[in-house]
Amino acid sequence: MPKKQKTSSVYTRCNEYKDIFRVDDNVLFCNHCNISIDWKRKSTVDNHCKSQKHVFNVRSQEESQNKTQQLTLSSTQAVSESKKQLIEDLIEAFATADIPLEKVNSLLLFFKKHVKNGGSIPQAPTLRQNYLPSVFDKHFQSLKLLFDSKPVAIIMDETTDDCARSVVNTLFCYHNETKLVSVDFLERVNNTTMGQVLTTILTHFNISFNLPCLFLSDSAAYMKKCHCEVLSPLMPQLIHVPCCAHIINLIGYVSCW
Template sequence: MAPNKSKSTVDGHCLSKGHIKKKQVYESNEQAKKQLTISTVNAAFESKKEVIEDLIEAFSHANIPLEKVNHLLPFFKKYLKEGGAIPQAPILRQVHLPRVFNKYSSSLQTYFNQKPVAIIIDETTDDCSQSVVNTFFAFRQHTKLVSVDFLECVNNSTMGGTLLSILPNFNISYTLPRLFLSDSAAYMKKCFQEALKPIMPQLIHLPCYAHIINLIGDTWRTLSDFSLLKTFLSKIKETFVYALARKEFVQNLKFFQQQNKPVFPFVEGRLEQITSYLEGNPFNSAYKKFEVHIPQHPACPLFRASHIFDPLYIKMEIQIEDTSRNNIHRYSVITEFGNPSDELLREWAIYCGSVGEIVEKNIDLNLYWVGMQKFLPILSSIALDYIWLPVSSCSVER
């Protein structure tokens, strides 16, 4: 207490408006400093966390094991602003990787939520010879790995059960998937017929065409014309791969290995080319394999129907006066065309009537249907779903 000041004087000062105002200003400033300090700390923490998580994503995209980060830590500390915040590999794996994985998994669940996906599934083995089942979902331009499962026993039952357990995780009802892609193994065909088809009757099986074309192409290895080359150049694989007769099949194989391109409506035309090529050349052994696998392929009706999403195909049919091709009910293998609404029928009529105005000889199907969304919203949505359907299961093996 100040000398010569009575207690009443001090009390009066403390209760004065001036003192109270100054006290409020002081307390407000102190609180602001505390909040600023907390905000600064939180911002710094979030910045460091972002650097770490972005680093994990970058390593994952580049297929670099997290163990390699230990060798880069001195470089990070020297040249990066937040380099000192990056921990060693064990901390990255145990603390930060699960967070990055959960974030990515949530983004997949959001994207594929209630979408009519195409399913790509295949079984392989890891470095320890353990069976691994990779499952991809494809919707329009995006094909993503959604599940990796390790199975002790691989058969039609376990493969079907694995897939049926994955769909609910993405809020995909069993009425939505359109296409099921796999290899041509007997147990995969049985999986489709006995495990999947009874639950998803709308599902169409597409045994991988790339595998089939490769099988047909391998017949050139046994031709007597190549016996001399096989004797002297047995270790030079390119001699057979690029032989004139085999080269045609290499080009066809490349077509069915395309990814992220809207080529589904062109599959039927490509198969017709292969048929003509084999029929017009004395390749009996190859044609026999072709007859076994291609004409009765379970996805052929869908390939033929999806051709209608190429406006140049519709234009050609109109020019040759084959108006029956304009009947939408002919393409009921496309689920939405089985019982079309009045609005869809109206849009279909507009579409068929507008293709005659097209002057281009080649059309980017994606750009065409994206541009038609304003005028034909229902039909465009259906077309974009189907033109982006995958044509092979090569994505899984890669």
């Protein structure tokens, strides 16, 4: 007695190819190509699955799905930290090379084209407002570690900036390291305000008043008075050395008259 052939339906045929086809109104549709397929002959269905168009559509949809797949929290944090590190390193490089941050605006297209994550670099105002403070804090902490509780030599000088403001620059020297440690803007520059600036800086760097050994400044009368009346009572060991270059400059200035 001959074997009874197993009857197929559109649903049984669809179940033979998991996630590839779907049934809509008794019609077999390909999920990837979005076309109807004659389901009655298995060979016809197999040929469609092997066709170049079907294989291409499957591959394209898999790649698209991988690109849009949600990142894990750790991956997202890693990407964010990588972008932040790039921006902070860029600010440090510009500061080291004495390049104004405004120059970044002219380089954004170059960064986006040639630098990995370069498209995440913002314009100069955002760099200055959101990223520069943290870069400065890291730099200041490194200075504190370098000069903490050290018998530093001190260099102070006052000048004016482009806005005609009085600016006091303070440098510390220890062994072979000479670093600018503070830039202060003063409304009035005299022996008292200069002394207050220096004592505040020493406190911030955890430097006891009995440690500094040398005080270098110009020969201005208020700086000599600062040493004699403000600093010497607090730091009797502090030796004041007027700047030789400033003295020579004064001599040349007087000689011209």
